[in-house]
Amino acid sequence: MLLTGLLYGAALLILLLVFAKMRSFRVRQAVLLVASYALYLTWGVWFGAVLLVSTVMNFLVGRWLKRQPTAAVLWAGLAFNLALLAVFKYIPGIAVSIPVATLQKFSHLALPLGISFWTFQAMSYLLDLYRGEELDPSFVEFALYMAFFPVTISGPICRMPEMLPQFRSEKSVSRHDIGRGLCRVATGVLMMQLAQLLGKGILGGEGINGGFDHLTRWSGLDVWCLTFGYGLQLFFDFAGYSHVAIGAAQMLGFTVPENFARPFASTTPSIFWTRWHMSLSFWIRDYVFLPLAVLRREVWWRNLALIISMVIFALWHKGSILFILWGSYQGILLVLHRQWQALQHRLKWEPPAAIWTPISWLATITLISAGWILFRANSLPQATQMLAAVASPASYADHALPRSLYLLVASLAIAYAAVLFVINSLNRYAERLRTRSEILEVMVRERWVWVAPMWAAASLLVVIMMERQSGAANVFMYRFF
């Protein structure tokens, strides 16, 4: 992992130099494409071959679709992409659980890294062409769109209309972009280290991973600690990775979509799903929910479309019963929230925000957290057992998890809230103090100069803390989706 990190860092430095010296977008595209493929091939030559085949096929279907923008051509392209996902992502999983001879051939197929991300990018390209979007990428540009190294492995999922003008830009890389990008990379690295710390635990005790994988009995308190801690771990891990990806792209002058926007501050499930894994949730909204929901005019259909969309959102992660249940649960939550809003509107009931907002926030975080049980549990019986513990008041009297894990989860949640508060204050100061204090203004404006090293030092501290732990840690959890 360290070697891969160094490789990516070296590639970024070389690209920065090339971008600083070369203005021609064609040269930049070629260098970026070579670097992107070189980095992707370090994960496996076979993976590169699959990506290339997908790129060629989607480019050709795109050309076909431009000449003949019919639903049949679109469906042919979508079918190819879905088949690719099925072969590498879903059938191997099914083959493990269903002992059918023909399926067994697929059971050992390795999942090409980032296939779910770049396949969804390819499908959005075809859907945009069908919609009539004016897109005319060359093969190099399309190949770059599919393999652009900051986002290939785990997103954010980009869209061609936003990326194409950037691939054709000849603007010089700015000091501001490099600084801000570096700051985001450092923030992301720290968040990913914290995710590992949550996974491993501290003071010789179990972490979140051990709590899910090694324990066989849980109290209600344990389940809440694990499920809330897992939400935090997943957030630190994936939002951290997204910071790294967005920061690396920004250093080269590219703007890629944001993936998280303070999801734990959401006061309703609807708001949460516009702030968590945004590039995927907006993809599902634009290309699945909206076309599906307008097929019929009835309200029940719209609600069903929402549930179906959330199930597809869940299946994007993994094809399993647990994920289908998780998606259905989140869909039902969204529908119930909608019904609740409609009821409030009918009754003309407007509770005071000062009381209602904290209640709504607590309910949202609790319900979303409960869902992580289905997302993370290793099996359906385990999820059932954990949910039974939550529902059993008698189980709350004791706990099996070490106190150190409760302490870790609580400390990180509080520390994260405190950091958000400080960042908000800094941003407010940045707006207000322009003429008052030059030093403070420079410190606020150029905060990446001190924030980035501070986060780097904090990351190092976390690494040292983890050295003392023996438990296993998940290294970037979204790599497996």
Next chain:
Amino acid sequence: MTEQAQQMIEHVIYVIRKPGIEIDETTPLVSSGLVDSMALVDLLLKLEELTKMRIPPGKVQPKDMDTVTLMFATAQRVGRPRK
């Protein structure tokens, strides 16, 4: 402002359910977070009703519905007369 645009603005205000909100033809609705996914479906169906056109699924994205002006332009671009 056309009568259709005025009716659409009234419908947007009804759908948003925020007391005292003021909307005109150029107010960003989706990008500003005023309109969520479910409300977007409402607006799309209302657009079909007002323009008497069928808007094929898959031909519209939220960004095409960001303002009332854009909604009618989208209906003109992709809408088909109802049978």
